Amino acid sequence: MAQCDIHGIQVLFPFQPYTVQEDYMKKVVECLQKGANGMLESPTGTGKTLCLLCSSLAWLESHKAKLQLDMIQHSSRGEVMTDLKTVLQELTGNWNAANNFMMPRIIYSSRTHSQLSQAIQELKRSSYKHVKSIVLGSRDQLCLHPEVSKAPNHTAKMYMCRAKINSKTCVYHMNYEEKIASNSQYQDSAVLDIEDLISLGKKNMVCPYYAARNLKTRCDMIFTPYNYIIDPKSRRAHGIELQGNIVIFDEAHNIEGACEESMSFQLRSFDLALCITEVTQTIDMIKDFDESFSSSDSGAPDFTMADLSILKVMFCELEDVLDKELAECSVNDGSKPGDYMIDILSRVELTANKKDVVLDLLDKIILYHSTKATSAMSSKGAGLQKFSDLISILFSRTSSEGYREVDFKKEFSIKYRVFLQYETLNKNKADADPWAAPIKGSARKKSWKLDCWCFSPGIGMRDIVDRGVHSIILTSGTLSPLGPMINELGVSFPVQLENPHIVKDNQVFVGVVTCGPDGTPLNSSFQNRSNERYITSLGRTISNFCRMVPDGLLVFFPSYSVMKTNVAKWEENGVWQNLSGLKPLFMEPQGKDAFQESIEKYYSVIKEPGSKGATLLAVCRGKVSEGLDFADENARAVVITGLPFPPFFDPRIKMKMNYLNNIAKENKGIYGNDWYVLQASRAVNQAIGRVIRHKDDFGAILLCDNRFKDKKIQNQLSKWIHGRVHVFDTFGPALKNLASFFKGLDQLPKRSKPNSTLGSFQFGSSVYSASHSSNGNHNVTGTQITKDRTAEPAEKLFEGYKQKDVSASTSKNCQSSSSIFDIMDDPSPPVQAGQPYKPSPLSKYSSSGYDNEEIDSMPSSSAKPKDAKKRKICIAFRQAVQPENHKNPTEMWKSYLLEVKSLLGVTEQYGQNSSKLLLFLLEPTIEKNFLPYHLDIGLN
Numbered sequence: 001m002a003q004c005d006i007h008g009i010q011v012l013f014p015f016q017p018y019t020v021q022e023d024y025m026k027k028v029v030e031c032l033q034k035g036a037n038g039m040l041e042s043p044t045g046t047g048k049t050l051c052l053l054c055s056s057l058a059w060l061e062s063h064k065a066k067l068q069l070d071m072i073q074h075s076s077r078g079e080v081m082t083d084l085k086t087v088l089q090e091l092t093g094n095w096n097a098a099n100n101f102m103m104p105r106i107i108y109s110s111r112t113h114s115q116l117s118q119a120i121q122e123l124k125r126s127s128y129k130h131v132k133s134i135v136l137g138s139r140d141q142l143c144l145h146p147e148v149s150k151a152p153n154h155t156a157k158m159y160m161c162r163a164k165i166n167s168k169t170c171v172y173h174m175n176y177e178e179k180i181a182s183n184s185q186y187q188d189s190a191v192l193d194i195e196d197l198i199s200l201g202k203k204n205m206v207c208p209y210y211a212a213r214n215l216k217t218r219c220d221m222i223f224t225p226y227n228y229i230i231d232p233k234s235r236r237a238h239g240i241e242l243q244g245n246i247v248i249f250d251e252a253h254n255i256e257g258a259c260e261e262s263m264s265f266q267l268r269s270f271d272l273a274l275c276i277t278e279v280t281q282t283i284d285m286i287k288d289f290d291e292s293f294s295s296s297d298s299g300a301p302d303f304t305m306a307d308l309s310i311l312k313v314m315f316c317e318l319e320d321v322l323d324k325e326l327a328e329c330s331v332n333d334g335s336k337p338g339d340y341m342i343d344i345l346s347r348v349e350l351t352a353n354k355k356d357v358v359l360d361l362l363d364k365i366i367l368y369h370s371t372k373a374t375s376a377m378s379s380k381g382a383g384l385q386k387f388s389d390l391i392s393i394l395f396s397r398t399s400s401e402g403y404r405e406v407d408f409k410k411e412f413s414i415k416y417r418v419f420l421q422y423e424t425l426n427k428n429k430a431d432a433d434p435w436a437a438p439i440k441g442s443a444r445k446k447s448w449k450l451d452c453w454c455f456s457p458g459i460g461m462r463d464i465v466d467r468g469v470h471s472i473i474l475t476s477g478t479l480s481p482l483g484p485m486i487n488e489l490g491v492s493f494p495v496q497l498e499n500p501h502i503v504k505d506n507q508v509f510v511g512v513v514t515c516g517p518d519g520t521p522l523n524s525s526f527q528n529r530s531n532e533r534y535i536t537s538l539g540r541t542i543s544n545f546c547r548m549v550p551d552g553l554l555v556f557f558p559s560y561s562v563m564k565t566n567v568a569k570w571e572e573n574g575v576w577q578n579l580s581g582l583k584p585l586f587m588e589p590q591g592k593d594a595f596q597e598s599i600e601k602y603y604s605v606i607k608e609p610g611s612k613g614a615t616l617l618a619v620c621r622g623k624v625s626e627g628l629d630f631a632d633e634n635a636r637a638v639v640i641t642g643l644p645f646p647p648f649f650d651p652r653i654k655m656k657m658n659y660l661n662n663i664a665k666e667n668k669g670i671y672g673n674d675w676y677v678l679q680a681s682r683a684v685n686q687a688i689g690r691v692i693r694h695k696d697d698f699g700a701i702l703l704c705d706n707r708f709k710d711k712k713i714q715n716q717l718s719k720w721i722h723g724r725v726h727v728f729d730t731f732g733p734a735l736k737n738l739a740s741f742f743k744g745l746d747q748l749p750k751r752s753k754p755n756s757t758l759g760s761f762q763f764g765s766s767v768y769s770a771s772h773s774s775n776g777n778h779n780v781t782g783t784q785i786t787k788d789r790t791a792e793p794a795e796k797l798f799e800g801y802k803q804k805d806v807s808a809s810t811s812k813n814c815q816s817s818s819s820i821f822d823i824m825d826d827p828s829p830p831v832q833a834g835q836p837y838k839p840s841p842l843s844k845y846s847s848s849g850y851d852n853e854e855i856d857s858m859p860s861s862s863a864k865p866k867d868a869k870k871r872k873i874c875i876a877f878r879q880a881v882q883p884e885n886h887k888n889p890t891e892m893w894k895s896y897l898l899e900v901k902s903l904l905g906v907t908e909q910y911g912q913n914s915s916k917l918l919l920f921l922l923e924p925t926i927e928k929n930f931l932p933y934h935l936d937i938g939l940n
Contacts, residue, residue, distance in 0.1 A: 001127060007033060011058040012127035013050075018695070020046050020499045025055035027497045028473065032059045032246060037465075037472045038495035039252075039486060043720045044477040044689035045697060046502045049122050049250065052475060056106055056246065057128040060220060064103045104470055106221045107240065109229050110250045111258070111626065113137065113194065116223045118629065119250065120193045123221075133191045134216050135223040136238055141194055142208040144172050144201055155385040159367050161209075172207035179206050180214055193223075213239055226255070230460050231262040233392050242467035251626070252474035253682055256488055259460035260453070265390045268423075268449040272319045274383030279312045282369050302364045311361065315387075317348045322420075326448045329420055335655065338416025339409045341394060341452050352408070355395045362388040394452070397459075415456035417655045422446045453652055455659040458490025465491055478685035480719055484670040484678060501720035507698040508691075509741035512727045513734045514706035516541045522704045524558060524642025532573075535566050538641060539575035541704055541731070542615075546582040548739045549700065551613040551633035552606050553583065556620050556687040558644035560590065563617055566641075579615065588618040595623055606633055620644035620683040624690070631693035636742075637700040638691040643680045643707055681716035688718065698745060700738055 002016045007029045017025065024042050028051070031038035042048040110116050116135055123129060139157040143149040148164060151157040164170035180186045185200055192200075192215065197208035216222050216239070228234045229247060249255050286301050286308075321344060345351070350358060366381035366388070397408060424447075454460075464472065472491070479485060479498075486493050501508075515521050516537030528534055542555055557563035567587070570576035579585055586602045589595050605614045613633070618624035621644060646653045657672025664671045670678070684703075691699035701721070707713060709727055717725075728734035 006055060006058070009033075009055075009058050009062050011054050013054055014126065017051070018046075018502055020502050021051050024048065024051045024497065024499060027495055028052060028055040029059050031471045031473055031495045032056065032063075034495070035470055036495050037491060037493045038474070038497075039479060039482050039493040040473065040475040040495075040497040040499075041479040041482070041719075042475070042477060042497070042499035043501045043692070043718060045692040045694050046477075046499060047694075048475060048477065049119050050126065052248065052250065052473075053108075053119065053123050054126055054128060056248065056473075057131055057221065060104065060106060060246075061131075064220075067103060103220070104244050104246060105219065106246045106248060107224060107229065107242070108221055108248045108250065109224050109226050111226055111254055113141070113225065114628070115251055115626075116225070117193060120191060120223060124191055130190050131221055132219045133221040133223065134212055134219045135193045135197075136212050136216065136225075136228060136240075137194050137197075137209070139209055142197060142201075142212065144198070144208065145170055153382060155366075155382050159369075159381060162367060170207070172201065172205055173210060176206045176210055177214060179204055180211055186211070186215065226258045227262060229464065230258055232396055232463065233389065242464060242469050244468060244470055246470050246473070247464060248473045249475070251476050253476040253478045253686060254626075255461075255474060256457040256485065259457035259489070260455065262460050263393055263396070263454035264452060265393050266449060266451050267386070267390060269319075269322075269447045271383055271386050272315060272322070275315045275387055276312060276319070278369055278381055278383050279308055279315065279365070282365055283308050283312070285369070301368050303361060303368075307361055308365070311358075311365075314348050314350060318345070318350075321347055322448070322450065326420055326422065326446075334420045334651070336418040336420065338412040338414065338418060338452070340418045341416075341450075342409060342412060345394070350391075352395045355391055359388055359391060362391075390452075396463075411459075415454060415459060415659075417453050417455065417659070419451045419453070419651050419655070420448065421651075422448050451652070453655065455656050456490065457488050461489045461491050477689050478682055478718055480685075481678075481716070484675070487667075487669045498719055501692070502695045503692055503697070505724060506745065508724060509700040509738060510721055510724045510726065511700070511702055511734050511737065512706075512708040512725060513541065513702055513704045513731065514709060514727070514729055515731055517544060517731045519731070521706050522641075523707065524562065524705050525707070526648070529558075529562055529642070530565065532569060535569045536573055536575060538566065538704065539570045539573075539579065542639060543575065543578050543582060544731075544735055545637065545639060545702060545738070546579060546615060548735060548742065549613070549637040550742060551611075552602070552630065552635045553613065553615045553637050553639065554624070554630065554635050554687075554690055555615060555617050555639040556625060556641060556644075556684075557617065558620055558642045560619050560622075562642070563587070563619055567617070582615075583612055584614045586614060586616045588616065588622050588624050599624075599628065603634060618687075620687050625683070625687040628690065629693060630690045631697055635691050635699060637702060637738075638688060639702045639704055640684055640687060640708075642705045643713070644683045645676060645680045648676075677713065678716060681713065685718045688721070700741060702734075702738070 002013045004011045004013055004017060004022065004025070006022070006025050009029050011025055011029075013021075020042065024040060024046070027038055027040050030036070042051075108116075108119060110119065113135075120133070120135060123131070123133060138154065139148070139161060140154060143157060143161065145161070145164065148157055148160045148170075151160050161170070165173050168174060183200075183204055183206075185204070186192075186206075189196065189200075192212075194208075197212055200206065201208035201211060222240070224238070224240065226249065228238050228240060229242070229249075235242075282301075283305065286305065325344070362384050366384050369381040369384070397411075461472075474485075474493070482493075482496055482498065513522060516534075517540050518537055520533050520537035522538060522541065523534065524538075542553075546553060557566065567576065570579070576585075584605050586598050589598055602614050602616050605611060613636075616624065620640075648654075653676070657676060660670060660672040660675050663669050688701050691697075691701060703725075714725055715722070726734075726737060728737070
């Protein structure tokens with residue numbers, strides 16, 4: 001345990017922090033000491049979360065001690081306790097002591113609960129595990145009631161829960177506060193996560209959802225998802241107080257989109273139809289109640305028939321207005337300014353000054369409807385809830401101090417856009433969710449949807465700042481460039497950091513692979529991604545990486561549709577079968593349950609004794625790329641198959657770009673095209689972050705799209721990658737350098753050593769392995785080329801690469817050599833990071849440009865070549881590589897291979913239908929190792 005002095009704060013850290021970790025903690029403490037906002041980037045694997053927790057909690061403990069000491073000093077001067085609120089207000093600045101007597105808290109948020117779980121585990125392993133902490137969750141995760149937990153959606157759960165509480169029929173909620181107060185397991189537990197709350201809830205018959213809300217009042221740190229803070233409605237529902245507290249957004253690379261999404265909404269034709277249906281059903285439900293009954297009577301509603309009638313008329317008029325608007329809109333005329341929705345609602349007399357009345361009425365009807373409806377097909381007020389959310393978002397800023405309707409409409413017209421369009425109902429969706437289908441009996445011929453999109457994340461972020469927070473800290477491994485993000489959020493971030501990575505250069509290999517084994521350019525642009533030749537070449541590229549990469553391999557596609565297209569084509573042309581034969585294959589599913597099952601299987605396969613690893617096909621911006629831990633053998637390489645640009649012709653994307661272009665002209669913000677490229681780069685950076693997870697981890701990053709050659713795109717990759725990028729214009733050198741990277745590591749965990757296809761090559765029934773000399777010379781001798789007919793395990797073969805006492809002499813006489821490969825030299829210079837690889841004459845002819853060329857395994861055979869045949873092959877090879885033959889490489893190699901084929905009797909050994917011959921070329925590589933370079937060339 002190390003104790004570090006960070007700006008006068010004593011921070012307890014599990015070990016002596018590295019420079020990047022100390023720099024990070026200094027910035028965190030600086031934010032908190034100054035009460036300033038911070039934007040801090042530190043690559044995945046640098047211990048960002050641990051540093052964040054330790055430094056922020058160290059400051060909090062120090063700050064609390066100071067406040068307590070100052071209070072004691074005030075009391076010692078004769079000041080009475082009634083002045084405590086005033087004292088607190090003086091000591092904490094903008095802290096509103098009238099709310100409660102509690103000290104500032106840290107509200108730690110991330111995008112998903114899985115990310116929060118990882119942070120909680122870090123806290124439990126730290127010296128601050130004694131700090132009272134709680135995680136907030138939804139009823140979907142925490143509800144134990146047998147009926148409520150099975151409700152079809154979150155809205156239904158919420159209102160059913162409230163009804164059970166009001167009727168005192170939930171045994172878990174009854175007296176839960178007393179149970180918590182008298183139970184030492186709740187009072188003594190420092191850190192309670194979702195699993196802890198559920199376990200204790202079942203054991204003590206206490207509602208986990210309300211237990212978390214109750215316990216948060218005693219906690220110094222609250223863990224919560226993004227939307228509980230950003231969304232004002234969710235914030236109120238969970239009782240999250242921001243004033244005077246520190247708000248941390250971890251994994252904040254998604255914060256812009258999260259802010260925009262929280263202030264956007266969608267209204268569909270069936271939503272309005274559902275609202276009308278639900279109001280009508282409610283009218284039928286209360287017709288037995290006389291309006292003279294008081295609202296306190298058992299079962300009586302808290303609203304009148306007149307209220308329902310007015311509401312139904314409003315919905316019907318709104319439906320008619322929007323139907324007419326859609327009819328007048330041409331196909332290309334669906335875009336409207338943001339204040340269009342405000343004008344539409346004003347036509348049915350729904351304005352900002354009526355917002356509270358309408359919301360209150362909707363809330364009462366939803367509660368009544370969700371508790372009284374008995375039909376299994378009842379929507380439980382889902383339509384009314386959606387309309388309530390719409391009003392809350394639309395008029396969210398009308399309650400702020402100094403609100404003026406003119407300013408409100410102006411801001412909406414600039415920062416929002418409305419888009420109307422007809423839509424084709426997805427039959428599968430309608431079958432799965434009856435409420436997504438048009439209401440039975442509806443006369444409407446076409447379904448439509450209205451989207452109101454917020455394009456300024458600053459609206460949501462400013463709302464948080466206006467609540468009087470102490471500090472906001474945004475942190476992630478992929479925030480760069482910081483300028484555009486700060487500009488979009490519209491909030492000052494005076495404390496900034498862009499940390500380098502903690503790993504050394506020999507722990508990571510970054511290569512831009514511009515073409516496949518057959519020379520086909522790798523380019524996943526929209527115009528080229530359906531090209532069959534490209535898809536096949538990409539599959540063969542991945543196939544070769546499977547051979548060279550030990551253990552886990554992650555392959556990321558730009559989208560689910562692109563991944564499915566590639567897989568379908570690979571299944572047709574045999575590439576899929578080849579891939580699955582090299583490593584077990586897994587695909588990222590879109591369903592939540594299926595996803596968890598696939599990931600668990602992927603992990604378990606890799607951990608099996610003698611495993612050759614596994615390949616996981618995933619999607620940029622998908623769940624695999626966001627927050628999952630693929631440390632060590634779970635991911636030794638990540639392949640990026642293309643740039644995941646947002647869909648260019650999507651109306652929302654086009655409107656966002658237009659919005660940015662307009663504001664860029666005024667305040668020099670980022671332009672739409674720059675934002676468009678930045679979205680792809682950030683998604684790539686997130687995927688790249690899966691491979692290096694800690695200081696001792698290592699792995700390769702393979703960018704398989706020739707657009708990554710562009711310096712502008714490279715500059716938008718994570719800063720720690722800059723200067724480490726190798727650009728390969730042909731495939732062979734890329735593969736050689738990849739193999740050299742894995743072989744050249746001084747220390748490899750035992751189970752992560754390459755399998756038998758790495759560092760060895762098959763010739764007939766024999767397996768050959770190569771080694772390198774310790775003096776740095778690229779030499780091949782009889783002692784360095786060994787033959788192992790039994791194909792020993794990778795661990796034994798791998799030892800050959802680490803021999804330190806091999807001879808430096810080189811035999812150039814093919815007749816005295818132990819292999820044809822002894823005659824070859826390495827005429828190519830080492831690759832320098834950031835520079836394209838310039839192939840030697842030999843590698844130029846042996847890496848690309850031939851029909852059906854693929855680096856692949858040769859069929860096994862019981863026959864092995866005779867020594868005389870081997871000598872003849874050596875002679876043929878030496879003749880083939882003479883400079884005068886370089887003018888016509890295709891004919892040169894075909895002539896040579898035909899002779900080799902004849903010498904080895906390939907047709908007889910491998911069957912009459914054999915059209916391929918495996919040629920092994922062994923060339924020294926830049927990392928002082930040797931690579932068996934396999935060429936599969938068609939000879940039909």
